[in-house]
Structures are given as structure tokens and as C-alpha cells.
Amino acid sequence: MLPFFASENWLVASLSCHFTVCEGSQVPTLHKACNAHGIYCVPLYDTLGAGAVEFVLCHAEVQIAFVEEKKIGEMLKTFPNATKYLKTIVSFGKVDPGHKEKVEQNGLSIYSWEEFLQLGGEEKFELTPKEKDDICTIMYTSGTTGDPKGVLISNKSIVTIVSAVDEFLNNSNEQLGGDDVYISYLPLAHIFDRVIEEVFIRHGASIGFWRGDVKLLVEDIGELKPTVFCAVPRVLDRIYGGLQDKITAGGFLKKTLFNVAYKYKQGNMLKGSKHEEAAAVFDKLVFTKVKRGLGGRVRLILSGAAPLSRHVEEYLRVVTCSHVLQGYGLTETCAGSFVSLPNNMSMLGTVGPPVPYVEVRLESVPEMGYDALSSETPRGEICIRGDTLFSGYYKREDLTNEVLVDGWFHTGDIGEWQSDGSMKIIDRKKNIFKLSQGEYVAVENLENIFGQTPGVDSIWVYGNSFESSLVAVVNPNKQALERWAESNGVTGDFATICEDPKAKEFVLGELTKMGKEKKLKGFELIRAVHLDPAPFDMERDLITPTYKKKRPQLLKHYQSIIDGMYKSMK
Ligand SMILES: *[C@@H]1O[C@H](CO)[C@@H](O)[C@H](O)[C@H]1NC(C)=O
Ligand SMILES: *[C@@H]1O[C@H](CO)[C@@H](O)[C@H](O)[C@H]1NC(C)=O
Ligand SMILES: *[C@@H]1O[C@H](CO)[C@@H](O)[C@H](O)[C@H]1NC(C)=O
Ligand SMILES: *[C@@H]1O[C@H](CO)[C@@H](O)[C@H](O)[C@H]1NC(C)=O
Secondary structure, three states, rough: OOOOOOOOOOEEEEEOOOOHHHHHHHHHHHHHHHHHHHEEEEEEEEHHOOOHHHHHHHHHHHOOOEEOOHHHHHHHHHOHHHOOOOOOOOOOOOHHHHHHHHHHOOOOOEOHHHHHHOOOOOOOOOOHHHOOEEEEEEEEEEOOOOEEEEEEEHHHHHHHHHHHHHHHHHOOOOOOOOEEEEEEEEHHHOOHHHHHHHHHHOOEEEEOOOOHHHHHHHHHHHHHHHOOEEEEEHHHHHHHHHHHHHHHHHOOOHHHHHHHHHHHHHHHHHOOHHHHHOOOHHHHHHHHHHHHHHHOOOOOOEEEEOOOOHEEEEEEEEHHOOEEEEEEHHHOOOOEEEEEEEEOOOHHHOOOOOOOOOOOEEEOOOOOEEEOOOOOOOOOEEEOOOOOOOOOOOHHHHHHHHHHEEEEEEOOOOOOOOOOOOOEEEEEEEEEEEOOOOEEEHHHHHHHHHOOOOOEEEEEEEEEOOOOOOOEEEEEEEHHHHHHHHHHHOOOHHHHHHHHHHHHHHHHHHHHHHHHHHHOHHHOOEEEEEEEOOOOOOOOOEEOOOOOOOHHHHHHHHHHHHHHHHHHHO
């Protein structure tokens, strides 16, 4: 146990965005120590956006901060505002003399990890009794607009969700044991990662931490050989893309064998076979290589934080020889509130049924035409109740009251109940606006549809009430666009191809084809497109750490391009 200052109300923040192996493992220890002493911990990560670290330190009145050695400079940028509350900084590593001087000039103390461990000496501290409703952590979420919101999460919420996960796994006959290994690479400030770590710690299972570089992630996985893997769709898309490239590069025979094996196994799984029984011979012959690429021991791949495209989900379910499950939840609901069931292909493209201990209902949204009581397809805003819910936004009762009504948390996401009890996320309540001719447009729904276009990695659709049509910025798929360029006589590197009017025309045509196939109305089709070779990223503040699009920031970033597109149409 860490020597902790026995103080009732000390708030602790840890600033750690990219963990190295040892630093990553220090953080759960810190969480446990805080829990034992009833100290709130406030995870911080600098990708929360410019100024967010300072905002959170001040808003949460943080008094002691634990910081990755290479991020101490970042911390010092929050001076002098943050020093109103902040009194102590602890480095997860060493302390640079220059930093020490600056910190002490501001009247604060700073310790290296080693020094910190010595502070408690031999002293023993009584652990005060805790209540279920005690707050355990405040997780700041970036949201897509406004200041970060401090989500208060009680001990009870975490204990409840941990039991729910356990029960879910037990029902699926996939119990966790001491041999299980989890690879943690999402920031610990991500509720999804935090909860899974709690589950693993409870079972005495192992957690490995990645080296902090996306390009090395697959290598890290190969080394650690995890059994459970949580992913955001972007990572799974990358794995999917990598597999596709390998197969294409493998030559005609290998490709043909792979395709035959795929069709056969997929067919059996669609008919209801369990993945491990659907094609045992092909598993040995073909798919075992895919499994080995993921370390060889993976049995559960959980995807959350954003919708996973249907074709990627189905593909991975077939080729990884493990359960690929999509889940849905928010920081406010303490991570997963829905998870799809293993070996159940009818749940493809959905987030599955609610997990144990969670109550769900839909609320009609008449202005968007969603009727929760429809006997055919009940649709509406997903509302959640139960012990996993957060206890409010810290110091923001106004915002709390907006979303928590009669005990029901209003998620802002539109769901559609399926007849098998699973939920499909189809839209977002807020992202709806009128075009100048008075037609309502729900952009997220459109992005889901256009996002399925082959060769489109990501798309942001824009329109407003002064324009009568929609435009879009697309992150084209590099391989796909280069392939097109090669066979259409367009030369140059990826960025040059993206500038090419013919390339734009091509992508626009593909989008239109998809839109027509999905029976979109005329005003819902995209009229002009810009191709950005760089994916929407956190560095440019275009997406949140959970990969949600930050629409106001996207608009700011692409404003001149948007203006140009509208001008060119007139
Ligand atoms: C820091 O203090 C300055 C001056 O009081 C203020 O303008 C600024 O908004 C503060 N920043 C934050 C994040 O509170
Ligand atoms: C959290 O709740 C569990 C079970 O109710 C209890 O054993 C534990 O001591 C509590 N911890 C805190 C920090 O409240
Ligand atoms: C797991 O499931 C089995 C069989 O359904 C049941 O007997 C057992 O009590 C369950 N264990 C837990 C921890 O829920
Ligand atoms: C999938 O789950 C639903 C709901 O539990 C169930 O009705 C259906 O039979 C399951 N399908 C398979 C193939 O297990």
C-alpha cells in the first residue's frame, strides 16, 4: 500500500496520457490506494483539449497531482492558476532540477516517485469506513462542446458494473480466471479501460500496458499474448485493413483459399454455429494465422466508444477465432450498458441487449419522427436507470438536471429495439438541423450510411439553414484511393491524389451510389466533397478522446474549404 497523507478531502489527479510499462502499472495501484483511503482521484489526460488540464485542476480543486515524468513541463503550464489549490506534485519517475526550482518558486513541493514512497515511513494509517454512495472518482469528459464535465462516479457504480460484467461473462460461459491477460492501451482516464481493469484486478488476472505507440500496438499484442482485448473501432479498422492487405499480397492461391474458407465459416456462423465449431479445419488451416497475429490467445474482443462498421465486425467475428462483441455505454453510465451476445450473428450491427442491473427505456422524439411505442420498430432516445449511473456532474447541477430526469439518464443517442432484444444505435438526438428549404437533416445518421461507402474511412457531413444542400469532408482509404488512381492514370502521392478533381468526383460518385442504394432523399445526398489525407485527429482537436466528432471544431478547421465548396456550387 502506498504511504498516503491521511487527509479527508484531498483530491488526486494523475496526468498520464501515454503510459510506459512501469508508469502504466503505477496508476491502478494509485487508484486502489485512493479507494482505500476514500480519496477521490481525478484522471487527467492532455488530449482532453487545450487548456483542459488547467481547467480540470482548478474545477476539481486538485491538491496533489501525479504526473508522468515527461509531462511535468505540461503541468507547469497550468501555473499560476492551478497553484490556487495544487500544493504537491509527484513524478512517476524522476524530477528535473529545473522543474523542481520552478515548482518551489511557486510555493509547491515536488517529489520523485522514490522520494514519495519514503514519505510515509513506518507510519500506519487507519482506513476510514466507506459508504456505498461515496464518490470514488471524478472523470472529466470532453463532450463535444463547452467545458469538460466532471462525471461523479460512486463506489456503488463501479461495484455494480463489475458484477454485471462478471454475470455477463458467466452467462456466456466465458468466466475470467487468473490466467487471463488484458492489454491496456486506452487511457486510464477512459471509463471503459478503468472498469475492465477493475474486473481483472478482482479476478487476480494480469494487465499489460502497451508502449504508447499505435504503430507498435500489434507488436505489443504479439509479445503480451492477451486473452481479452478492448478496442475502439479505429483500432479494429486498422487491424481489418492490415489483414486485407496481407491477403491481397499473398497471391492468387492463398487469396482464393482464404475466400473459400471465409464464405464457408461465415455461412455456418450465420446458420447459428458457434465460431469454434463452424469450420474447425479451416480454423487450423487458415484462420489460426490471424489468431497468431493477435498473440494466439485472444478469446474476447470488445469494441466500444463508437460504432463499429458492420462489415468489419462480421469479418473479425469470422477470422479472429474469438468473440467480437460490440458494446455501448457512456462515462455517465459507468461504461458498458449494452453488450452483444457471443456466437449470435443476428446481433451484428447492434450493441446487444442491456447488461444485468441496467434498466432501459426509449423515449419518443416526435420532432425527428421517432416513436418509442411503434409496434413495428420502436425508436427513441435511449434512457438508462440503475445503480451504475453517475451521481451528477461535479458543481454543475444545471447540467445534471438536464440529463437526469426522474432517475432516468437521457443519453442523447437514438436507439432502435430489435425483435431479439438487442439495441441498434441509429442516430444522435442533438445533431439535427434544418436546411434552407426547411427539410430536417440528421447528420449522424447520414454519416453512418455514407461511412459504409467502400474507400471511405471517415466522413464529416456539413450543412446549415442558409444552404439547401450538404457538403462533406472525407478521409479516403489510402490503399483504395491509390488503387483507383493507378488504374485511372492519376499520379502523385496520396496527398496529391486527394487534391485531384477526378478523385473528388470519383468519391462523390461512390457516396451518391451508397446514398441512393440506402434510399436517401435528394437533399440528403452530398453535393461536394473535400478529401483530407490526414484522418480527423485529436492533435487538431477534431475528435474527442473517444473518437466522437467535435462538430464546432471541425467547422472552424474546415471553414474556408466549406465556404469554397458552397461557392463553387453557385
Ligand atoms: C487563469 O487565470 C486568468 C486570470 O485570472 C483567467 O483569465 C483564465 O481564464 C484562467 N484560466 C482558467 C483555465 O481558469
Ligand atoms: C465499495 O463497496 C464495497 C462493497 O460495497 C466495499 O467493500 C468497499 O469497502 C467500498 N469501498 C469504498 C472506497 O467505498
Ligand atoms: C455462474 O453460472 C453458473 C451456472 O449458470 C451458476 O451456478 C453460478 O452460480 C454462476 N456464478 C456466478 C458467480 O454468478
Ligand atoms: C441470439 O439471441 C437471441 C436473444 O437472446 C435469441 O433469441 C437467438 O436465438 C440467438 N441466436 C442464436 C443463433 O443463438
